Amino acid sequence: MRAIGLILAGGNSYRMRELSQKRAVAAMPVAGSYRSIDFALSNMSNSHISRVGVLTQYNARSLNEHLSSSKWWDFGRKQGGLFVFTPTVTIENNFWYRGTADAIFQNLSFLKNSHEPYVVIVSGDGIYKMDYNKVLEYHIEKKADITIVCKDIAENEEAERYGIVKLNKDSKIEEFEEKPMIAKSNTISCGIYVIRRRQLIELIEKCAEEDRFDFVRDVLIRYKNLKKIYAYKLNDYWSNIASVEDYFRTNMDFLKPEVRDYFFRQYPDVYSKVDDLPPAKYNVGSNVMNSLISSGSIINGTVEDSVIFKKVFVGNNCEIKNSIILNDVYIGDNTHIENCIVESRDTIRANSYYKGDGEIKIVLEKNERYVF
Amino acid sequence: MIKKEMIAMLLAGGQGSRLGILTSKVAKPAVSFGGKYRIIDFPLSNCINSGVDIVGVLTQYQPLRLNTHIGIGIPWDLDRNIGGVTVLPPYEKSGNSEWYTGTSNAIYQNIDYMEMFNPDYVLILSGDHIYKMDYEVMLDFHKANNADVTIAAMPVPYEEAKRFGIVITDENRKITEFEEKPENPRSNLASMGIYIFNWKTLKESLIVKSEQPALDFGKHIIPYCHKNGARIFAYEYNGYWKDVGTLNSYWEANMELIDIIPEFNLYEEYWKIYTKSEALPPQYVSRDSVVEKSIIGAGTNVYGKIYNSVIGCGVTIGSRSVIRDSIIMNEAVIGEDCELNKAIVAENAVIGNYVKLGVGEEAENETDPNIYAHGITTVGENTVIPDGIIIGKNSIVSGRTEAADYENGMLVGGKTLIKAGDKR
Secondary structure (H helix, E strand, O other): OEEEEEEEEEOOOOHHHHHHOOOHHHHOOOOOOEEEHHHHHHOOOOOOEEEEEEEEOOOOHHHHHHOOHHHHHHHOOOOOEEEEEOOOOOOOOOOOOOHHHHHHOOOOOHHOEEEEEEOOEEEOOOEEOOOOHHHHHHHHHOOOOOOEEEEEOHHHOOOOOOOOOOOEEEEEEEEEEEEOOOOOEEEEEEEEEEEEEHHHHHHHHHHHHHHOOOOOHHHHOOOOOOEEEEEEEEOOOOEEOOOHHHHHHHHHHHHOOOHEEEEEEEEOOOOOOOOOOOOOOEEOOOOOEEEEOOOOEOOOOEEEOOOEEOEEEEOOOOEEOOOOEEEOOOOOOOOOEEEEEEOOOEOOOOEEEEEEEOOOEEEEOOOOOOOO | OOEEEEEEEEEEOOOOOOHHHHOOOOOOOOEEEEEOOOOOOHHHHHHHHHHOOEEEEOOOOOOOOHHHHOOOOOHHHHOOOEEEEEEEOOOOOOOOOOOOOOHHHHHHHHHHHHHOOOOOEEEEEEEOOOEEEOHHHHHHHHHOOOOOOOEEEEOOOHHHHHOOOOEEEOOOEEEEEEEEOOOOOOOOEEEEEEEEEEEEHHHHHHHHHHOOOOOOOOHHHHHHHOOOOEEEEEEEEOOOEOOOOOOHHHHHHHOOOOOOOOOOOOOOOOOOOOOOOOOOOOOOOOOOOEEOEEEEOOOEEEEEEEEOOOOOOOOOOOOOOEOOOOEEEEEEEEEEEOOOEEEOOOOOOOEOOOOEEEEEEOOOOOOOOOOOOOEEEOOOOOOOEEEEEEOOOOOOOOOOHHHHOOOEEEEEEOOOOEOOOOOO
């Protein structure tokens, strides 16, 4: 194999509001049956990258639980494997990861002990399918030092939320700005990088010497005129989960037939940890319209334009509209939920009413649940 | 040295001919059940939930799907350093080689396998029952009675007892007599085909009776043990147990899963049923769909109306189609504007648009009236039915059929249409 993988999954985003209290963004449940990191992991596996490190830091309990076995993504091989790196105190170092570059630096031995010539670095919160080998081939063909996967976004999509790049005719990156006040182009960085392993080690070591810790700011932007940094254009679906609005929209995208077809029917598959859940059950009185329903759920009421995750119980006469109900939620009878995200493991009492006005409401309800 | 208190031997080699075309290409234990499971998942899950982590699965008839389903046993946590699950097909020997000629003969041919684990007890299971049972409790009962053989038995209504093998016990549950399908049953305890043997007893009787043709537990081994004064006890089981050996009982058992609180509950945290499941996406239910009193597997796309049905994984139900009282297995495709009544559609079948299944009067099936009855219309796996075809009750269709195969676009009730050479 020509490359190893690194997944940056330590981040948290205040724009995820209450949803980030429980877990890192990379562990956010997506599209009914997945976690956001499944997309990066499946891409790695489908690109035959067999040695993958995951860098975690922020509230990694949920993420670690999800990554408890590497077999779901077929990494449990004699060659390679899935390695999870959480910050630890060592003889040289007692810091948390002070940034993405620092996270890589603190685990530099993983890079040094590999023999693959290239490294694919991706963030754990991107929702997309990609064959990283294509980027790697492009990288080699361009004789690039670093290749960044980029995407053109529509005018109305607030490019200012992303890293903005400006390319020359040859797709070489001339300018790179992280979340600028005013975007100078509509080409954004997708947070997917290909770089030669020795080059990466050198740059990261230099960063550490200078007490610089951020991969984007202190490597990509700082070296943009010194190193040959190329952009590889991604034209398929790509979304990243950085805010509640992104998260909501990304999930709702899966109600579109073309998005479902692209992710679920077309080769290659997306893998996830398999729960042993029974098929979803629809009792008399259930009325489901334009919605996704996941395994283990029991539906007794109305569900419209919504995404229902695993093991959700919807009581009699409930009305769930334009909402996302995360895993293992119990919704009592006669409850109305509209424009909401209901946090996982919530227990919602009968006759409740929740409606998001103007913005998505996040429902956190930890009532006593009586298990029958 | 390897030492295991109890190992299990799971009989999964039978064809299950009473399931008709559902088992024309797969062994009965590999037939899908309850949307996402296969029948063998139930005894395998019972084993691991009971702490039995060595299971020999005896296969013979059409084992491909069974083998791929079991693999190395990962879904049931039966991928073990020692033992785990082992598939045991018949094999060639230097002397006289033979197929498995009977249930006990299959076990007899694998004495070496059982010997490897040095067991005290051997649990004999069959791969065609739907139930949840703690075999460890049964073993405790076996040990407490100092038994040589324990047979699991369940009370059945007296009027039905004549369909079963009945055991007659004394007040301590020690079996005094056996009656096979008695006209006037003296007891209502029916044998469930689940046995615990002391290894010594089993081995000795298998060797002594080895020359018996079609060596069978019910017919030969148990009577032999009984005759020789072995202590045989009946372990009474009172939970849900269903033999899905016939098309009708298979259909009924599936339908029982959709009750509000089913007697056999798959949604309990305790005693989970495991199956090989790929990571499948959620199911999609469109705006114009209706789904009522049904269970649906992952990855299915519903555009039509579904009532009282069990739908597998990765199925497509076209717009305006109405599915009632039916079982649709994994990856089947139902076109638009179809009407299915009490139909069983096997895996990967493709049904065109405007197709009607199970309409009209009930008529006796022309080929196997005992199998295809109760108004069930059966469509075999990989079958193709073209647009606009109407198919009556108690009919069967199998193979890649074309419009020309039907008279006036119809297959009247009770007719059988099996197209040979339907290799893909």
